[in-house]
Amino acid sequence: MLEPSTLPFEFPDYSALEAAHYLDAIGQGVDQHLEELGAIAQNTDAPTFENTFVAVERCGQLLRRTVMAYWTVFSAHATDELREIDPEIQSLVSGHQDAIHLDEALFARLSALDARALTGEDARLVSETLRTFRAAGAELDEKRKQELRALNSQITDLSSEYSRKLLGTMNDAAVHYSDAAELDGLSDGQLASASDAARAAGHTQGYLLSLVLPTGQPMLECLELSESRRRLFEASVNRGQEGANRTLDLGAQMASLRSKRAALLGFDTHADVVLQDATAPGLEAVKARLAGLVPAAVANARAEAAELEKISGAPIQPWDWTYYSAAVARERYTLDRAALREYFELDAVLVRGVFSAASRLYGLGFTERFDFPLYHPDVRTWEVFNEDGSSLGLFVGDFFARPTKAGGAWMNSIRESASLLEERPVVTNTLNIPKPAQGEPALVSLDEVNTLFHEFGHALHGLFSAAIYPSLSGTAVPRDFVEYPSQVNEMWALHPEVLPGYAAHTVTGEPLPAGTVDTLDAAALWGEGFATTEYLTAAVLDLSWHSLVDGEMVSDPLAFEQRVLTDAGLIPDLVPSRYRTGYFKHIFDGGYSAGYYSYIWSEVLDADTVQWFTENGGLKRENGERFRDELLSRGNTRDPLESYEIFRGRPARIEPLLARRGLAKGK
Known part of the structure; x- marks a missing residue:
């Protein structure tokens, strides 16, 4: 890591990297970066855009490439050795961010530049850099800076511990069934995969159903026995509540410390801190948007429950909801969602679906490569080409679940597109599709098909970036905008x-x-009441944790959950949150604190954009080029809402979202 990789795209030589290498390189990278920034801060020449802001963008390349390589492998393949060093790495990186943003001399030099003559991306870099420094506490006095450093260190340590324990509780909570009869409803391939999982986990017999990160587990739709569904559901919702891997208290402590930090920075709540960097106008606007959606969503969910009870013949239980919802779909719409898996094979969906759509829209070509040293044998790489044959970047796919991988699905960057550094993008998509038994095809559900398309939307956002400066590149946009391209x-x-x-x-x-x-x-629209209510419950829970004020400590996180959700008009006993406090990785170890509302906020733009594509002929090259040129390539080089309005020709309207979600009046 100490020198740039000589491999194509500066791809890290993962086959040669050990845990100690990351730790050593990050330590040296921190020292080197501080030395470089110190030289900028102490420069006796008058500050100019080039010798100050551009110079800062050029700094810290050892640290940057090491951290990006490390975060990619740690989230996807956290071996025991990596987990052992992670707290130290997280502490190093967090402390280093404080050292940068609380450096009085560096901030004074940045602030001294007269930037009034700057335009375009140069002006954006100045305004965003100064905003980031101020939000991080650059204008505090020294006493409060010391308090802030201590709080940031505590929060980082708790987040790292939450992450480690969450991975542990995910593995602990996997449900073991001794008899195949308990798994009636699963296909032969699913049974074989569950048998392999049991052996891999050390069981001499039986079947193991591993958990995915959200509350809803895919197998709940197929399992015939209510008791088997109950065991899987309860294992899911009770994660993080007991034992050595209890996470509930860690989440509560983080929320309390974040509220204390917000007060130190001059804000009422952590949510107010986060929303100063959002496209949403403020906390009250976000709360009002969510509150306005809750009544119709809950009414739809209750109506769906009544339909389910007609089939079940008894009050519906939350673990039975998905199963009977699928039964309604089969009866009412002759739709067997589980049977659809037989038509969706992973490679076909990826190459002839996801890649093909990108080729039709953007003229892209894809060639799989086998010459990169990867961090796990399941990982695959494709070089991505523009229509003229020029190389655009590298796409890395890591699709199968394993015990060392965090739950969920995400996009990451190993390298970013930034012309200042002559860097080409290397982006990753990581999912948790159950690995098939040896010789069996990798079948995916319809939801997983959507996830493959969704995550590749993030990948396109990174691949297409035409930014000059790395800090404005690709997905470096406000949190409540970043989900928009992927949803489209x-x-x-x-x-x-x-x-x-x-x-x-x-x-x-x-x-x-x-x-x-x-x-x-x-x-x-069938099931949209449940889906919207489940999502809104998570968004409300997130904002509730991060609307605490300084000094407010929650001693019973489960009681807090129940109270804030029922007070909001939600029905958590019937429709549980998509994520509960014990496994809400997005907000306690994923950068989405006070930002989970972003999905519905971005979906307003998404639904309006889908309408634009439909009105303009759909899957056409000229449509793709417009979306690429005016939006995907822009990153944070200008206000993202300005990019949206230039692309769309007007501000977004909410009506397409309301219609999609079945929330429009009269629907």
Whole structure:
């Protein structure tokens, strides 16, 4: 790590890297970066844009490339050795950020530049850099800076501990079934995969169902026995509540410390701190948006529950909801979502679906490469080419679940597109698809199909960046904007010009039966009450934790959850939160604190954009080029809402979202 990699795209030589190498390189990178910044701060020449702001952007390349390589492998393949060094790395990086942003001389030099003559991306770099420093406490006096450093260190340590314990509780909570009869409803391939998982976990017999990060577990839709569903559901919702891997108290402590830090920075709550860097106008606006959506969503969810009870013959239990919801879909819409898996094989979805749509829209080409040293044998790489044959970047796919991988799905960057550094992007997509048994095809659910398209939307945001400066590149946009491009990319999953290319029965080769998409469209609003309520519950829970004021400490996190959710008009006993405090990685170890509302906020833009594509002919090169040029390539080089309005020709409207979610009046 001490020198730039000589591999193409400066790809890290993961095969040669050990845990100690990351720690050593990050330590040396911190020292080197501080030395470089010190030289800028002490420069006796008058501050100019080049010798100050551009110079800061050029600094710290050893630290930057090491941290990006480390975060990628730690989230996806956290070996015991990496987990052992992680607290020290997190502490080093957090302390270093404080050392930069609380450096009085450096901030004075940055502030001294007269930037009034600057325009475009140069002006944006100045305003964003100064905003970041001020938000991090650069204008505090020395006594309060010391308090801030201590708080940041405590929060970092707790977040690192939360992450380690969450991975532990994910593995601990996997449900072991001794008899195949308990798993009636699973396919032969799913049973074989569960058997392999049990052996890998050390069981001599039986079957193991591992957990995915959200509350809802995919197998709840298929399992025939209510008792088997109950065991899986309760293992999911009770994660982090007991034992050595209890996470609940860590979340509560972080929320309390964040509120204390907010007060130190001059804000009422941590949410107010976060929202100063958002496209949303403020906390009250976000709360009002969520509160306005809750009544209709809950009413729809209750109506759905009544329909489910007609089939179940008894009051619906939360672990039975997905199973009977699928039964309603089969009965009402002749739709068997579980059976759709047989038409969605991972490679086909990826190459003939996700990649094909990107080729149609943006002229991209993809060539799989086998010459990069990777951190795990399951990881794959593709070089991505522009329509003229020029190399755009590298795409890394890591799709299968394993015990060393964090739950969920995400995009990351190993290198970023930034012309100042002559750097080309290397972006990753990481998912948690159950690995098939040896010799079996990797089948994915319809939800996982959407996730593949979603995460590749993030990848495109990174690949297409035309930024000059790395701090403004790609996905470095406000949190409540970053999900927007990925949500838009989901629209191509079932598009009539894309779906036939990848949806074929893995045994017979037959295409998806005629009328399936029409059936899916007809069924689209069925279950939307549950889905919207489940999401809103998580968004409200996040804002509740991060609307605490200084001195407010929650001693019973579960009681707090119940109170704030019922007070908001939600129904957590019937429709639990998509994530509960014990496993809400997004907000306690994922950068989404006070930002989980971002998905619905971004979806306003998404739904309005889908309408634009539909009105303008859909999957056409000229549409893709406009979206790429005016939005995806811009990153944070200008106000993202300005980019949106230039692309769309007007501000976004909420009506398409309300219609999509079944929340419009009269729906």
